Amino acid sequence: MRGIDDPVTVTRFAPSPTGYLQVGNGRAAVLNALFARKTGGRFMLRIDDTDDTRSTAEFEAAILEDLAWLGLAHDIFARQSDRAALYGAAAETLKASGRLYPAYETPDELERRRRRQMAAHKPPVYDRAALSLTAEDRARLEAEGRKPHWRFRLSHAKVAWQDAIRGPVEIDTATLSDPVLIRADGRFLYTLPSVVDDIDFGITHIIRGEDHVTNTAPQIEIFEALRATANNGAVTPVFAHYPLFVMPGGEVLSKRKGSLSLRVMREEGIEPLALAAYLAKIGTSDPVEPRPSLDALAADFAPEKIARAPAHFDAAELAALNGRLLHMLPYEAVAGRIPGGAAFWDAVKPNLGRLADAETWWRIVTGPVAPVIENPDLAAQAAGLLPPEPWDETTWGALTKAVSAATGAKGRALFHPLREALTGRGDGPELKKLLPLIGRDKARARLCGETA
């Protein structure tokens, strides 16, 4: 398959289909996709469904849907439940080289040991008791009906790597428990399939949350063990670990899952490009600002720009960014998603926080609108002064000048009543742009206090 000589970058996003994608998952997807895009590489979507008790096809479909909405098309797809044979083969090579060994403690026993160690002010590290089991011991345990789980024997040396975000990192594997790779029921845990797939698909860069920092040391050792025993050209990827998000109040993100899922953002009218920009920019040295495309975001992206302190995810800031993105979008970017044409978009976009709000303004343009008559005399004067159509952007100026001359009203006293009569509200887009869209008939009726 792939080898050291292949320079193309390959990144991956590897969610578990055990729930809806959250903003934290979204950031992992965005950063990996942007890095691949920037470097002209490929972006892989890997469904990590090794836990078949929690993974569902529905969540997998939802992940695909959310990613498509975000605009992050993948170039490579794999599902771990389809690849068990590969993991089995890798496990066999590790067993043959003595790096994978059977252990027979029950989860309860292990839990008790951990508690005891912590009570004794010591780190809860597995004591490797299973390593000293003789063949007879194992035969006896299995005769009792015990099934082994399998642990990877760590080197107990220091593992170091140059993290693209954190700089040099060193972890002493002697302070870690030998990770369980295979459950007693034979199912694989996340660690081995992940490394096997990273090798198989030639993943060159792994950008993920800092909750994986400690995991990285065992994973690097597994990479190296598989390279040594399988001679398959395994290349250890570049790792980049970013700090996790925290909520403005300091709460951990996962505690408020529902309100922070990508689909809730979508339902609330957040533009995918706004979310992508927010996820790509917060916690970095770049200003948090909208960009016109994923390509523009990709061009900006660099792992070194990501800070080492946790970033605050603020839904209000995202909503504001959404508005600013809308304000810069040309009509072509929203054609088909809004009613009306380019002139309508041009008129209303400065007033939008969400694209769906365009509907509100479209109803105000097309009616029926119940006018708010604050100053009946002024409104009546205006109705009488409406020029004949055709109307354009100069019509409003001519009308207000004439009304001002006739009534003596000016400034807010002039504009506010007219706006309320014409649109039924006190705020809104520039009337010089809105008035031609409303048209003479409706404008006249509304100024006369009629719903139109």
Place this chain on the structure above:
RNA sequence: GCGCCCUUCGUCUAUCGGUUAGGACUCAAGAUUUUCAUUCUUGCAAGAGGGGUUCGACUCCCCUAGGGCGCACCA
């Protein structure tokens, strides 16, 4: 409990021993819109606390406080 990481304007951050500590968002003021929004300009505003090292510390070291992460037969 043990280990690792972090702490600069209200928020996100720049600075990598010598700066008037810079930018973005928010906020405020002014301009434009004879109104609101938009847009433009200007402004307010910061090195957690305490010790060191140094001619000089936001920057290096130690302690304290606060925060994040890890220590699963989850991923």
